[in-house]
Amino acid sequence: MGNISDSNETGMAIVDNLPLGVLVLSSDFRVVYWNSLLEEWTSIQRHEIVGEPLARRFPHLSDPLYLERIAPVFDGGPSAVFSSQLHSFFIPVALPNGEKQIQHTTVTPLVCREVTYAMVSIQDVTDLTRLARNSRELHFKALQEIEERKRIEVQLRLSSSFFASTSEGIFVTDANGVILSVNPAFEQITGFSSVEAVGNTPRMLNSGKHDKAFYADIWRSIFQDGLWKGEIWDKRKNGEIYPQIMTISAIRDENGFIRQFAALLSDITERKMMEEELRYLSMRDGLTSLFNRRTFDEELENEWRRALRSPAPFSLIMIDIDFFKKFNDTYGHQNGDLCLRGVANVIASSARRPGDLTARYGGEEFAVILPNTPAVDAVSIAEHIRRDVEGLAYPHETSKAWGVVTVSVGVGTVFPERGKSQEDVVRLADTALYTAKKEGKNRVASHDESVKEHH
Amino acid sequence: MTIMRSELKDAIQEIINIGLGKAAAMLNKLLKNHILLEIPQVTIIPFSEVTREFGLMHLTPVSAVRLCFKGSINGVSSLVFPPDSASKLVDLLVGEENFSEDMDGIKIGTLSEVGNIILNSVMASFSNTLETRLIYTIPAYIEGDISAILRLEVERDALVISAKTRFTVESQEIEGEIFLLFELGSFDILSRAVDAAINS
Numbered sequence: 005m006g007n008i009s010d011s012n013e014t015g016m017a018i019v020d021n022l023p024l025g026v027l028v029l030s031s032d033f034r035v036v037y038w039n040s041l042l043e044e045w046t047s048i049q050r051h052e053i054v055g056e057p058l059a060r061r062f063p064h065l066s067d068p069l070y071l072e073r074i075a076p077v078f079d080g081g082p083s084a085v086f087s088s089q090l091h092s093f094f095i096p097v098a099l100p101n102g103e104k105q106i107q108h109t110t111v112t113p114l115v116c117r118e119v120t121y122a123m124v125s126i127q128d129v130t131d132l133t134r135l136a137r138n139s140r141e142l143h144f145k146a147l148q149e150i151e152e153r154k155r156i157e158v159q160l161r162l163s164s165s166f167f168a169s170t171s172e173g174i175f176v177t178d179a180n181g182v183i184l185s186v187n188p189a190f191e192q193i194t195g196f197s198s199v200e201a202v203g204n205t206p207r208m209l210n211s212g213k214h215d216k217a218f219y220a221d222i223w224r225s226i227f228q229d230g231l232w233k234g235e236i237w238d239k240r241k242n243g244e245i246y247p248q249i250m251t252i253s254a255i256r257d258e259n260g261f262i263r264q265f266a267a268l269l270s271d272i273t274e275r276k277m278m279e280e281e282l283r284y285l286s287m288r289d290g291l292t293s294l295f296n297r298r299t300f301d302e303e304l305e306n307e308w309r310r311a312l313r314s315p316a317p318f319s320l321i322m323i324d325i326d327f328f329k330k331f332n333d334t335y336g337h338q339n340g341d342l343c344l345r346g347v348a349n350v351i352a353s354s355a356r357r358p359g360d361l362t363a364r365y366g367g368e369e370f371a372v373i374l375p376n377t378p379a380v381d382a383v384s385i386a387e388h389i390r391r392d393v394e395g396l397a398y399p400h401e402t403s404k405a406w407g408v409v410t411v412s413v414g415v416g417t418v419f420p421e422r423g424k425s426q427e428d429v430v431r432l433a434d435t436a437l438y439t440a441k442k443e444g445k446n447r448v449a450s451h452d453e454s455v456k457e458h459h
Numbered sequence: 460m461t462i463m464r465s466e467l468k469d470a471i472q473e474i475i476n477i478g479l480g481k482a483a484a485m486l487n488k489l490l491k492n493h494i495l496l497e498i499p500q501v502t503i504i505p506f507s508e509v510t511r512e513f514g515l516m517h518l519t520p521v522s523a524v525r526l527c528f529k530g531s532i533n534g535v536s537s538l539v540f541p542p543d544s545a546s547k548l549v550d551l552l553v554g555e556e557n558f559s560e561d562m563d564g565i566k567i568g569t570l571s572e573v574g575n576i577i578l579n580s581v582m583a584s585f586s587n588t589l590e591t592r593l594i595y596t597i598p599a600y601i602e603g604d605i606s607a608i609l610r611l612e613v614e615r616d617a618l619v620i621s622a623k624t625r626f627t628v629e630s631q632e633i634e635g636e637i638f639l640l641f642e643l644g645s646f647d648i649l650s651r652a653v654d655a656a657i658n659s
Binding site (some may be wrong): 085087 | 481485488489526528549552553565568569571572573575576578579580582583586587592593595597598
């Protein structure tokens with residue numbers, strides 16, 4: 005048995021120099037040869053293992069899975085292959101990195117002087133396996149990338165159909181704010197065509213209605229939160245200024261750098277108009293279109309507060325239609341309403357300065373707030389109203405004195421200061437109105453408290 | 460000769476069955492799956508008609524492990540899979556993701572070993588019964604046309620013995636064929652085979 009190594013010096017030298025781990029087994033599974041590469045791999049020297057049963061050092065090899073496949077080789081059967089996939093570690097060899105060498109092992113019959121041995125040649129396929137694994141990973145990654153691209157394409161197709169069909173205007177700019185693309189809704193809202201917009205900056209839409217701080221705030225929240233949403237006034241190509249809700253978001257790349265900005269805009273002109281309309285309606289009296297009582301109370305308070313900051317005589321006119329109940333009884337409610345409207349028109353045209361406010365105070369009672377107006381001017385306005393109402397010449401049979409619709413007017417004037425309130429001026433005007441009624445109607449009475457203290 | 464032939468067929472059928480039984484047991488362990496084996500079909504036909512034996516299989520590419528043997532009998536044994544079965548088998552054994560189509564090292568290594576286990580077992584049974592010593596090539600993995608796998612250096616009209624067995628890995632829908640093809644050797648060897656079969 006031992007002479008297998010001596011029998012052919014050249015043959016052994018060849019086997020020793022092969023890049024394969026080679027061992028030879030006798031039919032009793034003892035080692036009869038152990039080449040130098042195996043010595044290197046296992047640190048087991050040839051003289052230490054030759055003559056020993058292989059399974060003493062490598063117990064896993066006594067498993068029938070190995071034995072039953074190697075045994076036929078001694079009877080001249082075909083070679084047995086232990087692939088690196090199913091039996092990776094025939095002779096376990098630890099690598100410096102702590103992993104085990106991956107091996108592909110072939111057991112072939114070796115006939116020497118009519119005795120059959122089994123030659124085990126072990127190929128180190130660690131690198132090959134790693135290469136194969138890497139290339140498979142690359143392949144897998146490439147497949148993943150293709151998948152990802154397909155996904156993005158689908159998304160792009162979806163978003164481009166949204167882009168084209170949505171009623172919201174969209175524009176996309178590069179990191180410098182130069183417009184890259186706009187959608188049809190943008191063209192419709194702004195009046196600028198895609199050709200005109202692309203290459204330009206959104207400053208082309210600047211309405212001039214907002215100051216620098218407003219735009220600085222927008223940029224701050226885009227950089228901080230990645231998003232800004234709010235109401236902004238822009239200018240259409242035709243110069244028209246319009247309100248819109250705008251959402252601007254920063255599109256960052258995978259490294260967090262801003263690559264693009266996308267803005268969504270919806271024209272809210274109509275909504276604004278509706279809001280304005282509703283607000284107007286809520287403040288007005290339905291019949292006369294003068295301000296209603298609630299607005300009168302609010303505005304009187306506001307004007308009073310304003311007047312306190314820059315004191316000047318503050319006047320209030322109270323107007324009441326004379327014998328209005330009788331007018332209604334005689335001519336009916338419909339004519340009563342027409343009469344109220346006519347008087348209201350006269351009152352509305354009497355007070356035209358900003359800050360002046362005309363309101364329907366009660367049933368047939370009206371009021372005019374006149375901030376910064378001395379009594380003499382207020383009385384003059386009041387007199388105009390009285391005269392103009394009489395001039396309407398609405399017939400009123402039951403108004404014995406005049407035969408036409410007339411009004412009594414009370415004017416109150418105070419000097420706004422601490423310790424007084426807007427109620428004082430209401431009280432004064434009320435009292436003056438009472439005086440005018442008592443003194444025969446169709447006249448103006450005035451109570452001026454602004455003079456007593458201040459002149 | 461007709462009687463001889465039918466006896467020969469029976470003998471060969473049994474020899475192969477014994478070898479396959481052992482191989483199936485080993486594969487069972489390896490796959491942890493039950494393997495079903497059909498009874499081998501044995502025919503004696505001219506070599507030129509062999510491809511027809513494979514029916515539709517000769518129209519599609521196959522994955523195969525091929526082991527040639529020489530000696531008193533010359534022949535080839537082979538384990539043949541349709542490609543998808545080959546991939547499924549590798550997945551089952553190695554637990555890799557499906558990397559199918561290409562001739563991957565993993566596939567080759569794994570199928571070579573599976574083929575080796577089965578074919579060695581069949582051949583051991585074969586040569587033991589015939590009491591003849593055969594010389595084998597190292598098993599080779601081949602992908603392609605079935606005719607490349609059945610290549611044998613004999614005359615086209617020479618009679619050959621063809622034995623094939625279908626096997627399936629239960630529950631995994633993996634199927635394949637084990638194929639043994641060898642030339643009718645001397646009458647001497649054949650009678651020995653028959654004797655062996657009758658005496659066993």
